[in-house]
Amino acid sequence: MMDLLAQTLAGTPPAQASGENAMLRWQWLGEGLLEICPQHGYQQAVVISAGIHGNETAPIELLNQLVAQILAGTRPLAVRLLIILGNPPAMRADKRYLTSDMNRMFGGRHSQFSPSGETARAQQLEQVVSAFFTGERAARFHYDLHTAIRSSHLSRFALLPFQPRIYSAEMLALLDAAGLDAIVIHQAPGGTFSHFSSEYQQAASCTLELGKARSFGHNDLQQFSGINRALQALVSGEPLPEREPQLPIRLFRVEKSLIKRSEAFKLFLSDDTANFTPFPQGTLLCEQPDESYQVQHTSEWILFPNPHVAVGLRAGMMLTEVPRSTLF
Ligand SMILES: [Zn+2]
Numbered sequence: 417m418m419d420l421l422a423q424t425l426a427g428t429p430p431a432q433a434s435g436e437n438a439m440l441r442w443q444w445l446g447e448g449l450l451e452i453c454p455q456h457g458y459q460q461a462v463v464i465s466a467g468i469h470g471n472e473t474a475p476i477e478l479l480n481q482l483v484a485q486i487l488a489g490t491r492p493l494a495v496r497l498l499i500i501l502g503n504p505p506a507m508r509a510d511k512r513y514l515t516s517d518m519n520r521m522f523g524g525r526h527s528q529f530s531p532s533g534e535t536a537r538a539q540q541l542e543q544v545v546s547a548f549f550t551g552e553r554a555a556r557f558h559y560d561l562h563t564a565i566r567s568s569h570l571s572r573f574a575l576l577p578f579q580p581r582i583y584s585a586e587m588l589a590l591l592d593a594a595g596l597d598a599i600v601i602h603q604a605p606g607g608t609f610s611h612f613s614s615e616y617q618q619a620a621s622c623t624l625e626l627g628k629a630r631s632f633g634h635n636d637l638q639q640f641s642g643i644n645r646a647l648q649a650l651v652s653g654e655p656l657p658e659r660e661p662q663l664p665i666r667l668f669r670v671e672k673s674l675i676k677r678s679e680a681f682k683l684f685l686s687d688d689t690a691n692f693t694p695f696p697q698g699t700l701l702c703e704q705p706d707e708s709y710q711v712q713h714t715s716e717w718i719l720f721p722n723p724h725v726a727v728g729l730r731a732g733m734m735l736t737e738v739p740r741s742t743l744f
């Protein structure tokens with residue numbers, strides 16, 4: 417039996433690159449890449465990825481469990497499935513990345529970075545996802561699983577890529593069922609993996625931030641039971657589980673990206689500021705030559721503050737809360 421995670425961490429190809437049984441056939445497409453197809457038809461083509469940031473271990477373990485259950489036949493497979501473990505060298509080193517952050521490189525942006533293992537891998541993942549979806553007439557989905565580095569007032573949330581078409585009702589139902597606390601809508605294209613599959617492959621896609629991770633083998637996967645049950649239902653074509661949290665999912669949109677344009681960039685937040693910390697109108701948040709940013713709306717929430725990014729990259733995002741009807 418193929419253990420994709422063990423295989424990937426070992427850095428060796430499997431003894432056997434493909435196989436089948438009465439229910440499914442599978443093919444190993446390269447390091448950390450596995451396609452599984454049901455023998456008896458399907459209505460959805462689904463990409464599930466994890467480990468685009470190598471130290472975000474819990475979703476990688478979760479995904480590996482799901483694959484193991486499918487291959488063992490203990491979980492039925494109803495969709496055509498592409499499993500991606502994104503950055504194996506960073507996974508082996510227990511690092512977010514080795515040279516540059518892959519989740520800024522998609523949509524061809526890898527050509528703007530100094531060539532590295534990560535630029536080559538981002539390009540390979542674009543090719544593999546494109547090949548998976550090319551000619552595919554079933555509904556297309558991509559869920560990219562992550563865990564956050566910092567603490568968060570809302571610990572589980574989805575980021576939806578900017579797209580001109582409406583968001584998939586099936587995907588939104590899954591986010592609800594998974595028990596997420598919030599959805600954040602991007603207002604401009606970006607270099608994330610989920611932006612790529614939305615923009616270039618017309619997949620319903622999102623980036624999922626699922627809480628905090630520890631190192632391999634030390635995760636409390638119970639903490640991830642909501643998303644786990646939702647993904648199990650998705651791949652098996654079963655009804656989605658009931659949403660567990662009492663509160664409805666909250667909706668935010670990105671109002672402003674704080675771009676670091678100079679080494680003199682100053683972010684007036686402590687290093688441990690949690691995601692979704694709110695700030696009142698008028699608060700001065702950052703300053704650099706010829707530019708500063710003060711909170712414009714009655715309240716704005718900070719997401720992913722990080723003054724230590726390279727010049728030219730995003731040092732944080734400011735959000736406003738919007739009604740659910742914004743999605744439709
Ligand atoms: Zn991540």
